Amino acid sequence: xxxxxxxxxxxxxxxxxxxxxxxxxxxxxxxxxxxxxxxxxxxxxxxxxxxxxxxxxxxxxxxxxxxxxxxxxxxxxxxxxxxxxxxxxxxxxxxxxxxxxxxxxxxxxxxxxxxxxxxxx
Numbered sequence: 001x002x003x004x005x006x007x008x009x010x011x012x013x014x015x016x017x018x019x020x021x022x023x024x025x026x027x028x029x030x031x032x033x034x035x036x037x038x039x040x041x042x043x044x045x046x047x048x049x050x051x052x053x054x055x056x057x058x059x060x061x062x063x064x065x066x067x068x069x070x071x072x073x074x075x076x077x078x079x080x081x082x083x084x085x086x087x088x089x090x091x092x093x094x095x096x097x098x099x100x101x102x103x104x105x106x107x108x109x110x111x112x113x114x115x116x117x118x119x120x121x
Contacts, residue, residue, distance in 0.1 A: 013066045016041070031073040033061070043069040045076050049085055056087050 008028030016033055019025060019041070025033040032044045041061035047054055058064055058072045076086040105113075 009070065011066060016061065016066055027066070027070065027073075029070075029073055029077060031058075031069055043072070045073050045086070047076065047080055047086070049080070054085075054087060056090070 008031075011025060011027040011033060016025075019033065019035050020039055022035050022037045022039075024044070025035070027033065030046050032046060034042050034044045036042075043058035043061065043064050045056045045058055047056070056076065058069050064072070079086045079089055
């Protein structure tokens with residue numbers, strides 16, 4: 001393990017699984033493993049944008065491996081380098097996916113869903 005505060009890839013896959021004490025554990029490059037008081041593990045990407053510290057969840061450890069979290073953090077770093085806020089980019093992408101899904105529904109499907117949702121009223 002490196003002692004340089006700016007180094008990356010400080011954590012190991014086995015060490016990540018074994019961490020039990022609540023807190024944030026830095027892998028470097030803005031990637032942190034967050035261990036909650038309930039001992040759940042999740043990945044967080046921290047960055048500063050326009051003087052404001054931001055934190056972006058990348059997913060739980062049981063879904064996102066250390067290697068995957070490093071890849072996601074690298075993508076976020078690239079976005080920041082290009083002047084794009086990764087949180088806003090993810091929101092825009094999700095909104096676009098919802099719009100595409102809504103466009104693919106037929107009028108008949110929409111009316112049935114509306115009637116089902118408002119049946120009690």
